Every structure is written in structure tokens, then in C-alpha cells.
Amino acid sequence: MDEDYEVEFVERGDRKALFLVRGVTPAFANGIRRTMIADVPTLAIDEVRVIENSSVMFDEQIALRLGLVPLTTPPAEFDEDDVVTLSIDVAGPATAYSGDLVSADDMVQPADQNVPIIELKDGQRLELEADAVLETGKAHAKHQGGVSVGYRHLQRVEVVGDADEFEESEPNIVRGVVEIDGELVDTAEFDNDLTQKFPGKEVAVHDVEKAFVFHVETDGSMTVEELVNRATDSIESRALELEDAVSL
């Protein structure tokens, strides 16, 4: 990574972002993708103490659902062995939602308030205590901070001439963001079909070397920005570890 690289945001939100990175190798792009999925630790419920469960579901099924509720994980606040306790107490007739979880730590809250856990009928009650722990996506998918993380080669579209007069026109589908005359264009603008953008023209589509369009979505445990930063920090620390290990 000795040469310059640049980053350009196409779409930038807290939970979802689309950005173009130029000047990185495919190996590096894939490395970041994998790290965002598997190596950034997030909090998730890992143990449940059931005080009362008169609902129609087994304790284990409810525990599994609770485990999959994304919890906000502030960066650099928690260590691997930390435990955050949450509790829930809902009496029917009502639906128990993730928003009913009461956390012992203000920084750790359900990322979404409206995840249904179970519908309780009259006389049914759910009361339990849960421990959330910090782990990586490698250990269990519930700890994945990055969901729907991927990248595409940036494609450059050039008009090379007119299409043959009597040629049957077939849709020429491209996805995501493409480069046309040096400008980034969202393919949704022309229904992902290049024949709509350039009717009657012959176009050539090429991959741009070392340019990747990333789309990153998080489960809400952290922002996209934090996720990418922590993913690259994780790569860096492991690279340094390797460097230390091989140097004498």
C-alpha cells in the first residue's frame, strides 16, 4: 500500500454507505470485506436466565431470538470479557419487543426498538435476565457488525460507435455505480440498462483497475464509519503482529 489511494462517497448514512476506493488491490479489498464481517467485535446476548416464561415458546427459542437482537456497541469501551446485563419483563396480552429490554448500561441499547420477540396472550408472561458479551462474527453470526458487505469492480462505460442498424437490441445490464466520461453514475438512473442510456449506440464496458465500489450495511451496533475504521484497525494490528513475529 505504498501508492496513493482515494476514497469517494456515493451514499453516506449511519447504517448504510456506498463508496468508491481507488488504488487498492483486490486482495486488500477482499481483506477489508472479510474483516468487516468476521473480525469486528459486537455485543450480543449470550446467556439468558429465565425467571418466568409462560409463553408458547421454549426458553431456548426465545434465547435464540434475543441473541439475534443487535445491541449498540460503542467503540473502545468494552473488552473481550465484559458482560452487560439486560432484562425484560412483559405481561400479556402484549407483544414483547426488543425495545422492552432494559439495559444496565446506557451505552448498550437495542439498536432497533421494534424487533418482535414474542406475542403474549392473556395471562402469559415473559420475565428474564440476559448477559451480553463481546465477540466477533467468527464466533457466531449474532456478533456480525457488518451485514450485507460487499464490493464490485468499478466499471467504465464508453461509447465506441453506432449499433448496427438492424441489430436486435438486447438489454445490457450493469449494476451499482459506473463511470461514464469520468463521472460516477448510479445505474438505477437508467434502470440498470445501458441500452436505455445510449440508445442506438454500441458501448464497451471495462473494469477499472484497482477501483472498487463498496457497499456496507451495519446491523446498527455501530455506524458504517466506525465499522470500516475498526475493520482496518484490526487488519493493521494483525499485520503488525505478523511483522513482529517474523522479525528477529
Place this chain on the structure above:
Amino acid sequence: MSYKCSRCKRDVTLDEYGGVRCPYCGHRVLLKERSTDIKEVDVR
């Protein structure tokens, strides 16, 4: 060991000699109540 009669819904305690029968209504179907112990479940 506590049970609940499925017909009259009253709590029933069984002894060694009474057999399986509700002492209040004579119904022979008893439901075992869930224990009040706290149950620990690993989330997997």
C-alpha cells in the same frame, strides 16, 4: 411436587396413598406446574 387439576384448576399435592386424583373434584388428569427455579439457557 405440585400439580394443577385440569378440570377445577386448583393446586393439588399428591401423597403416597391417594393415587392420581384431584381431592376436590375427583378428576384424574393433573398438570405438572413449571418449577419456579431460575433456568439458565446458553444462547446458541
